[in-house]
Amino acid sequence: MVKDKLDIIYEDKELIVVNKPAHMLTIATEDEKVNTLYHKVYEYLKRKNKSNKVFIVHRLDRDTSGIVLFAKNQKLKELLQNDWNNCAITREYIAVVEGYVDPVKQTIKEYLKETKTLLTYATDDSSGKEAITEYEVIKRSKAFSTLKINIKTGRKNQIRVAMQNINHPIIGDKKYGSTKNPLRRICLHALKLEIIHPISKKVYTFETRHPREFAIFEQ
Numbered sequence: 001m002v003k004d005k006l007d008i009i010y011e012d013k014e015l016i017v018v019n020k021p022a023h024m025l026t027i028a029t030e031d032e033k034v035n036t037l038y039h040k041v042y043e044y045l046k047r048k049n050k051s052n053k054v055f056i057v058h059r060l061d062r063d064t065s066g067i068v069l070f071a072k073n074q075k076l077k078e079l080l081q082n083d084w085n086n087c088a089i090t091r092e093y094i095a096v097v098e099g100y101v102d103p104v105k106q107t108i109k110e111y112l113k114e115t116k117t118l119l120t121y122a123t124d125d126s127s128g129k130e131a132i133t134e135y136e137v138i139k140r141s142k143a144f145s146t147l148k149i150n151i152k153t154g155r156k157n158q159i160r161v162a163m164q165n166i167n168h169p170i171i172g173d174k175k176y177g178s179t180k181n182p183l184r185r186i187c188l189h190a191l192k193l194e195i196i197h198p199i200s201k202k203v204y205t206f207e208t209r210h211p212r213e214f215a216i217f218e219q
Contacts, residue, residue: 006018006040006041006044007019007021009067009206009207009208010204010206013072014071014072014073014076015069015070015071015072015076015204016041016045016054016069016070016072017067017068017069017070017193017206018037018041018067018068018070019065019066019067019068019208020037020060020064020065020066020067020068020190021065022062022063022064022065022185022186022211023062023063023185024036024037024062025037025062026038026056026059026060026062026068027056027059037068038054038056038070041054041070042054045072052072053072053073053074054070054071054072055070055071055072055073055074055076055077056068056070056077057069057070057071057077057080057081057084058081058084058088058154060190061157061160061186061188063172063173063185063186063188064186064188064189064190065185065188065189065190065211066093066189066190066191066208067190067191067192067193067206067207067208068190069193069195069206076198076199079198079199080195080198083198084154085152085153085154086196087195087196087197087198088154088193088194088195089194089195089196089203090150090192090193090194090205091150091151091154091190091192091193091194092148092149092150092190092191092192092193093148093149093150093151093159093188093189093190093191094138094146094147094148094149094188094189094191094210094211094214095135095146095147095149095159095163095170095187095188095189096144096145096146096147096170096171096187096214096217097144097145097147097163097168097169097170097171097187098143098144098168098169098170098171098178098179098180099142099143099144099145099167099168100140100141100142100145101135101137101140101145101147101166101168104136104137105134105135105136105137106134106135106166107132107133107134108131108132108133108134108135108162108165108166109130109131109132109133110122110123110128110130110131110133110158110161110162110165111123111124111125111126111127111128111129111130111131112128112129112130112131112155112156112157112158112161113125113128113129114156119175120155120156120157120158120160120161121161122161122162122165129153129155130153130155131151131153131155131158131161131162132151132152132153133149133150133151133152133158133159133162134149134150134151134152135147135148135149135150135162136148136149139217139218144171144217145168146214146217146218148191157176159188160173160175160176160186160188161176163176164176164177170186170187170188171183171186171187172184172185172186172187173186173187173188182216183213183214183216185213187214187217189208189210189211189214190208191207191208191210192205192206192207192208193205193206193207194206
């Protein structure tokens with residue numbers, strides 16, 4: 001993605017879907033207000049029409065790339081957010097993780113909590129937030145495995161924690177146990193999002209390609 005140029009996957013009167021690059025925040029923090037996906041989408045829509053508005057529906061971690069959905073009106077944004085686990089019927093990711101993953105398919109069910117330093121961790125305490133992560137191996141070798149991952153819940157860092165807890169951290173994810181970082185990014189990408197529109201009940205499917213840089217793991 002060229003600087004300041006959005007990679008727009010889909011746009012209509014109600015929705016805009018963008019392929020977020022790695023190393024970019026979805027929304028602003030105290031330290032970064034401008035270099036965010038939200039700000040760039042906001043500026044893009046304001047250039048088209050000064051009365052346009054935009055609302056973030058969900059977010060990705062800074063170093064995760066892929067599909068992010070925005071709503072163009074507050075009512076739709078609230079309807080989607082309030083029932084996100086049911087509206088978002090498919091949330092598919094691709095991840096490259098350390099080591100030879102076995103078994104080839106698994107469903108990981110955990111309860112997640114967060115430390116005061118904002119580190120997410122799994123606990124046996126069911127008072128934590130339930131996280132359900134499914135993976136399937138696409139390709140594997142002794143050094144790494146490429147996985148297709150589907151999440152049934154949308155918890156903070158849930159894929160990253162799940163991979164760490166099966167001893168196959170995502171490559172580049174130092175925060176959750178990775179010791180390798182050949183691409184200088186976390187090798188996690190939101191590949192596909194399928195939603196049911198909360199009002200019209202129409203099903204929308206949004207997809208991106210695998211990140212080009214992940215091809216080094218295919219050699």
